[in-house]
Amino acid sequence: MNVKFFSAQAYDKTFFDKANQHFGFELEYLEAPLNVQTARLAAGAEAVCAFVNDQLDSACLHALHRHGVKWIALRCAGFNQVDLDSAKALGIKVVRVPGYSPEAVAEHTLALILTLNRHTHRAYNRVRESNFQLNGLLGFNLHQKTVGVIGTGQIGLATARILKGFGCQVLGYDPYPSDAFLAIGGTYVRLDELYSRADIISLHCPLTPENHHLINGPAIADMKRGVMLVNTSRGGLVDTRAAILALKSGQIGYLALDVYEQESEFFFRDLSDEILTDDDLSRLMTFPNVLITGHQGFFTEEALTQIAEITLSNLRELNTTGACCHQVA
Known part of the structure; x- marks a missing residue:
């Protein structure tokens, strides 16, 4: 099977080539993002492998279909970037990686919370300049704080477990409650109650048309x-201008973002020699109480290993049986 990867980075090649030793597929890596303009690059491939910021809208899917693509393997959990109705109509099957080391994103969430709270990023820069003053670095104890977790799937649950270890009271909101969340001592509440009671709110839900700009x-x-508001899920959950x-x-005392609703233009690229053209992103980075990372919550050795193995397993299952347990279209 020939598989073409879009939005490929050097680490994708490293981990997928290693995993592919057990599959024997023909893998080709393209730096270009996948959209209607670049879909022609998929010619000759049975499958394409796409990432979070690729744009698999109806026009792109029709172009892929014309070039003979049968399968789309998403190397991520979310699939909001895919027009599933068009994929089904064209007979293109779409698979994803529903779970890959949820602890990776959960631990990054806590890293953001602790860094923003205790100002360790600012302290690091001060000390390097021989400034050992503590003024402006005052934080608060996480112990006995109330944290609201919106979305209690695998990542939300892993986050809640860590927060319980810090001695936090954990409130949850999810249209599909989890017994596992209750078992660790979490409490489900209405969304409005979570908003009013939580000292920290952390987002761990997929992006859907219904929850776009949930935080408005x-x-x-x-x-x-x-x-404190933390988003390590999908950028479109937060109305950026309302947050600003x-x-x-x-009203927002701390904001930590690993995702941004217009991130496809900027994230996973080195723009250090360029002027940022996004006024909202530029404005966010001027606030001392805002911490932004470039969608790196998934970026651990364990998570990348699992992503590669599950993605290639999905394709083998499609090739062998015509269906896959991780199929979304």
């Missing part, structure tokens, strides 16, 4: 003043 102006107004207004007013 009215939702933020219902939160505790000075709340809330940062300016002090």
Whole structure:
């Protein structure tokens, strides 16, 4: 089988080539993102492998179909970037990686919380300049704080477990409650109650048309003043401009983002010699109480190993049986 990878980075080649020793596929890596303009590059491939910021809309899928692509393997859990109805109509099967080391994203979530709270990123820079003052670095104990986890799937559950270890009270909201979340001592509440009670709110849900801009102006107004908001899930869950207004007013006291709703133009690229053209992203980076990382929550050796193995297993299952347990279209 010939598989063409889009939005490929050097680490993709490293981990997929290693995993492919057990599969024997023909893998080709392209740096270009997948969209309607680049779909022609898939010519000659039975399958394409896409990532979170590729744009598999109806036009792109029709172009892939014309070039003979039968299968789309997403090397990620989310599939909001794919027009599933068009894929089904064209007979293109879409598979994903539903679970890969949820602890990787959960641990990154805690890294963001601790860094932003205790200002370790600012302290590191101060000490390197021989400034050992503590002014401006005051944090708070996580112990006995109330944390709201929105989305209690595998990643949300892993995050909640760690927070319980810190002695936090963990509230959860999910349309599909989990017995495992209750078993670790979590408490499910209505979304409005979670907003009003939580000192920290962490997002761990997929992006759907129904929850786009879940965190908007009215939702933020219902939160505790000075709340810490953390998003390691999907950028479109947060209305960026509403968050900026809330940062300016002090309603949001801390904001940590590993994702951004317009990230496809910037993330996974080195733009250090260029001017950022996104006014909202540039504005966010001026706030001392905002911490942004470039969608690296998944970026551990364990997670990348699992992503590669599951992705290639999905393709082998499609090739062998015509179906896959991780199929979404």
